[in-house]
Amino acid sequence: MPKVVSRSAVSSSTDARPTASAAAALRVYYCICGEFILVIERSLSALPKRQTDGATIIRCQDSGTENAIVLKLNAISTDPVLVERPEGHERQYRFSCPRCNLLVGYQTTPPPVKSGPYLYILRGALTQMQGQVPKDAFDSEAALDPSEVETQ
Numbered sequence: 001m002p003k004v005v006s007r008s009a010v011s012s013s014t015d016a017r018p019t020a021s022a023a024a025a026l027r028v029y030y031c032i033c034g035e036f037i038l039v040i041e042r043s044l045s046a047l048p049k050r051q052t053d054g055a056t057i058i059r060c061q062d063s064g065t066e067n068a069i070v071l072k073l074n075a076i077s078t079d080p081v082l083v084e085r086p087e088g089h090e091r092q093y094r095f096s097c098p099r100c101n102l103l104v105g106y107q108t109t110p111p112p113v114k115s116g117p118y119l120y121i122l123r124g125a126l127t128q129m130q131g132q133v134p135k136d137a138f139d140s141e142a143a144l145d146p147s148e149v150e151t152q
Helices: none
Strands: 027-031 036-040 057-061 071-073 081-085 088-096 103-107 118-120
Touching: none
Parallel strands: none
Antiparallel strands: 027 036, 036 071, 057 118, 081 088, 088 103, 103 118
C-alpha cells in the first residue's frame, strides 16, 4: 500500500478586510416545529410587509429598479385557495412545512417557487432560533375568554 502524505496550512489575519461573501451572510429560518424552511440573503424583519395580511414581501424577480432577493424555500406546495379581499378575490398558491404541514407562505402565481414577482411569508410562521416560537406567532389570535375554555 502506498504511503499517503497530506499537508494543509491555515492562514488568517486579524487585519484582513471582510470579503464580499462574508458581508453577504445568509439568514436561516425554521418552522415552529424546528424544520428548516428558508435561507435568504436578507433579514425578514428588514423586508416590507403586505398591508392586507401583514405577510413579509420577498421580491423574487428583478424589476427596473430593484433586484430579486436570493432565497431557497424548503416547503411543499398545497392546493390553491381563493381568498376574499376588500378589492376582490385573490388566488393564493400556498406553501407549508414538509414536517408538520403548518402554512408558512404563499404566492399569487402557480408553483414552482419564484415563478411570480413576489413570495409572501406569513407573519409569525418562521423563526431564526430552532425550536423557539416567534413573538408574533399568535398576534392575530383573539384572546380567549376563560369562561369559554372547556374543563375536563
